[in-house]
Amino acid sequence: MKVIRALCMLAGIPNMFGKKEPLEITVSSHGLQFAVPSGKTLLEAALESGIGFPHDCKVGTCGSCRYRLDEGRISELDSSARALSGADYQAGFRLGCQTLPRSNLSIWLLSLSEPVAVAQAFDGRIARVAPLTGDIVELKLRLDRPISFVPGQYAELSVEAIQGARSYSFADAKNCESTDEVSFHIRRVPGEVFTGWLFAGDRLGAPVQVRGPQGGFRLRDGDAPIVCIGGGSGLAPLKCILEHARRAGCARPVTLLYGARTQADLYCLSEIDEISGQWGAAFRFLPVLSSEPNDSDWRGARGLVADYASQAPDLADSQAYLCGPPPMVDAAEALLSRLGVATENIFADRFFERSQV
Ligand code: FES
Structure with missing residues (x-):
């Protein structure tokens, strides 16, 4: 045999x-x-x-x-x-x-990452769906038992009525070492069945299968300045990483660039303000709007968020964390490389409308 x-x-x-x-x-x-x-x-x-x-x-x-x-x-x-x-x-x-x-x-292999926790399956139920913007909600799930994750990682969510799983980053770092309550930021994607289901009615208590934690996106060690560039609901893992680092007493300078379409699409501003206020070093936050009407009262940055990467000081010595739609991440990556950030110091989480991949 x-x-x-x-x-x-x-x-x-x-x-x-x-x-x-x-x-x-x-x-x-x-x-x-x-x-x-x-x-x-x-x-x-x-x-x-x-x-x-x-x-x-x-x-x-x-x-x-x-x-x-x-x-x-x-x-x-x-x-x-x-x-x-x-x-x-x-x-x-x-x-x-x-x-x-x-x-x-x-x-x-060139290198191994730190050993990863093996993803496990959890039974969850929807505990809250709260609007963050016109098309992004916070989905809170209560799990059947505690999960541990590293801020920046994601989980696959699936519901019985819909084929396949969708991947979303953990958005809340609270008790990430062991928690039975997890949150995700979910943007409604027109024509996509999972977000269509979630946004269609009252889903409180509905069962959701969770498989996680997954992914290697996370804050790397060191004392290099941190540059975060996010777009849309790609803010979720960056906020989660920074929240956790703030609690851990991180004292590295941070530049957070966040791209949204209009003022109405900016969210988690009070959370970012709180992180910034308690951060142990310089913390710059720059929201950039791509489609804000010209005649609005917005006096902040306009255009594509990736184009503002050069605003971060000490760029060449920085670690960069990028999360958002692939064109945004690709553009930021290319500009950062041109500005002298070493490839090995650029970490990207391309935020596909994950259902489509
Ligand atoms: S993990 Fe395989 S190409 Fe990104």
Whole structure:
């Protein structure tokens, strides 16, 4: 039986009971091994094994999950070439989130993140839906047991009536070490079923499945100045990170740039004011409006928030945290690089209308 199992594992083919055996992955750079069950991506399986496989977007755009394939066969959900440089692709780098192993693999990683908590499934119920703007609500869920997460991470939410899960960042850092109450900022996306369901009526008490925590977006250690650039409901993880850092006594200078369409779309201003007032160093907050009527009473910044990145002092020595729609994040990333911020100090969470990915 052992021989049959070994052969099945080598080939990734069904065993005599018709069940596919997991494939084995060797991370030669770190002397680790983990198994990939049939149908899982390399990244999914690594995270489920508690391995700190670097990642951010999980949808093949950020490039954080790149690894070098040294041995074995894979197929890809989407070509890794989309997010990797030509040189990296030629050198054999591929994306973990897009990789379906087809045989046992030997791979090489530049680095590992801190070990991650394995995402777990929780039963939740809607405890509150409170409007934050005309199209963003705070969704508060009560869970069947406490969850722990790192501010910046996200969870997948799903409801029985709707197929598939949607990913949203934790928005409230309170008791993130262990809490049975979690909050998310959810923007209504026209034509999208989950947000359509949520906004359609009174959902108090409705069951919601929660799978988390997930993702590697979080505040990195160090004493570098912090530059946060967010757009729309992409404010949620940035606020969560800063709230937590403030409680931990962080004394690094912060510049928070926040992009919204109009004054009516600005939200969490009192929370930001509170964080800023208790921050242990300089804290600059600059809201930027892209579609505010010219004749309004707004005297603040106008235009695209990414264009204001140069307003942060000591940029070249800063760590930058970006969260929002991909065009905003891409523009901010490009400008920050031009202004001298090292690539390894730019951390991005591209906030897809996650239902669409
Ligand atoms: S490209 Fe894989 S996590 Fe972003």
